[in-house]
Amino acid sequence: MRVTQSMLSNNMLRNLNTSYNKMSKLQDQMNSGSLINRPSDDPVIAVKGMGYRVDLDKNAQYQRNINEAHTWVDSTDEALDQVGTSLIRVKELIVQAANDTNTPDERKKIGEEISQIREQFRDLANSKIGDNYIFTGTYTNRPLFSDGTINPEIAGQDGLTKSIDMNVFDGISMKVNTTGVDYFQKVDEFMGQLEGILNNKDITSEEIGAALGAEFENAGGTAKIPALDGLHSTVLTMRAEIGAKQNRLELMQNRLEIQELNVTKQLSENEDTDYAKAITDMTTAESIHQASLSVGAKIIQQTLVDFIR
Known part of the structure; x- marks a missing residue:
């Protein structure tokens, strides 16, 4: 299968969006102090919290x-x-x-x-x-x-x-x-x-x-x-x-x-944010995101001129 430029671009954008969503979720956890902000985030935690x-x-x-x-x-x-x-x-x-x-x-x-x-x-x-x-x-x-x-x-x-x-x-x-x-x-x-x-x-x-x-x-x-x-x-x-x-x-x-x-205490352990873990995960996600941006920039920087040289 031939890998086209558009496929590379689409994959890169999809992965960047996934990375953004992950960082957004971690940011929400740190802002709200809760692991979930809606039941769909984690149904198991949501049901236990309701109980x-x-x-x-x-x-x-x-x-x-x-x-x-x-x-x-x-x-x-x-x-x-x-x-x-x-x-x-x-x-x-x-x-x-x-x-x-x-x-x-x-x-x-x-x-x-x-x-x-x-x-x-x-x-x-x-x-x-x-x-x-x-x-x-x-x-x-x-x-x-x-x-x-x-x-x-x-x-x-x-x-x-x-x-x-x-x-x-x-x-x-x-x-x-x-x-x-x-x-x-x-x-x-x-x-x-x-x-x-x-x-x-x-x-x-x-x-x-x-x-x-x-x-x-x-x-x-x-x-x-x-x-x-x-x-x-x-x-x-x-x-x-x-x-x-x-x-x-x-x-x-x-x-x-x-x-x-x-x-x-049980409610807190069930859904409260572990700030140390969340900050560590956030730092890791940001590093991965920056690396993705750097690699992606090198992959998609090619233009038609690069191909006809």
Whole structure:
């Protein structure tokens, strides 16, 4: 086969274009910091990168969920802490009222403070995070107490005892709310009983002191209801459960942070430019390109005059 001048020229131009494209790709890698700038550059790297980014997006969502869960759990713990503090004050008032030196009027004044603390308990039962009530199960848009009683719109409904779960990891969800209807109902019943006792002029110090125990008889004497020590023990148990949730959330958050670092590292190793290698390859490509230009110039410099000499 005869090698013509046009064949030499075309081959040289094609090889020069290939060389330009290679240098352009290396230049893009150094400019962008990424091995690929479009999926077609390397489909394998592109697909793996998409998988890593999906993992990072999921991780970010789980971390947002954990922050929301922390808000729920911390707010619940704060409300129950105030319940415990108020119960301690109730105990002080009961001890004070049980003193035989108190007159009926003095006990009535103590009863007035008990009434205010009872309202405080109802306010705590209606604690909110933003627009969500935290002790009403799945009825987060309605308060637990309304007009001094359990809200009739939700009283007796299954949703009051249902859990609110949040996904905190792949396949792992946590209950972030605390069922409060039974406990706050018992607290309210106890406080109402205590009000009645302190407003009774014929009550004895022993009957007042009975309110300090684990349980005592209701107003009609027909049943036992939780008393101060029982209620305080229950709130401590509830707070212990919340503390366990807080610890688990912190562990899950640490796990997510470690996973985020690992996936970010894998993503970087998958598609970030190795600048030392890219610069070396660029230098080599430029040298080859310059050599190609030099050789090509000598090959195609011939004219018709050169052939007729």
